[in-house]
Amino acid sequence: MTLLSKQTVKSQSDYRTRLNASIECAYFLLHQGLPFRCHDECECSSNQKNYLELLHFLSRNNEAIKRVTFNETPRHNKLTSPDIQKDITQAAIEEITNERFKMMRENDWESLLEKVSSFCIKHDIDILIMDDEYKLLDLMVLGDQLDTYIIDLCGDDEFSGIEVIKLLLLLPVATATVERVFSAMHIVKSRLRNRMGDKWMNDSLVVYIKKDIFDKIDNEAIMKQFQNMKTRIKQL
Incomplete structure (x- = not known):
């Protein structure tokens, strides 16, 4: 397997892990009828509201998710936008x-x-x-x-x-x-x-x-x- 192929397989695996984590967050909030967002979701905010805070929680408690979310992923592919x-x-x-x-x-x-x-x-x-x-x-x-x-x-x-x-x-x-x-x-x-x-x-x-x-x-x-x-x- 070439280096490019390995990178492609890894990027696809990372994408699936990231998407699965985003689905888990959405599932919990939809199931409870809770709001997803707030007005201030910048990285310096102390409370980024439910969706991002929940994703932060998952990343802190799951090393596989932590490796592919937030600062560890390209800005255009974070899978966190509205x-x-x-x-x-x-x-x-x-x-x-x-x-x-x-x-x-x-x-x-x-x-x-x-x-x-x-x-x-x-x-x-x-x-x-x-x-x-x-x-x-x-x-x-x-x-x-x-x-x-x-x-x-x-x-x-x-x-x-x-x-x-x-x-x-x-x-x-x-x-x-x-x-x-x-x-x-x-x-x-x-x-x-x-x-x-x-x-x-x-x-x-x-x-x-x-x-x-x-x-x-x-x-x-x-x-x-x-x-x-x-x-x-x-x-x-």
Whole structure:
């Protein structure tokens, strides 16, 4: 093995160790609904807030992490920026979504399809056939297509009760879900996070509310999603 190859293997190993440590920090904070950052995160600050302080704690108690974090790594590749934190969270959400679809297929997918089919038959609506080849991306697009479909129907007098139909479809899950969301929001959007954006708040809430699924996802899966996201961005 050449010197360059050895350096490449070592840099890749260091990167994985650093990314895994960053995921561990994000996992703990997301699981507890805690803020990540503060206004003063310079190296001279006595309190760099939760994310960086937690990473400092890990580095002090783990020699392998200490060797690849903070001053021991290139400035452009520390994996501690706000964008990296949000990307890690997004990768976790994608894994939660995948796990949720898997659980639906294994447990209550057939029951859900039966209810949807019954509704479609009753109202003379074409039934969409969703086989195993139906892609997750296609399922995500369905939400936008449904919104467009509803807008079109609202302009038709024959379907003036479409809002009532929407309410009937949403009501069984809305009451319990909304209560959980508002309860979680009081924890996630605290006084220290009163300026957080909608996207970041939504992502934080999803992970906090679905922590039962989040707990089942290992760091390796989040790493793969994170790398896939970075690859997609480079290809754009």
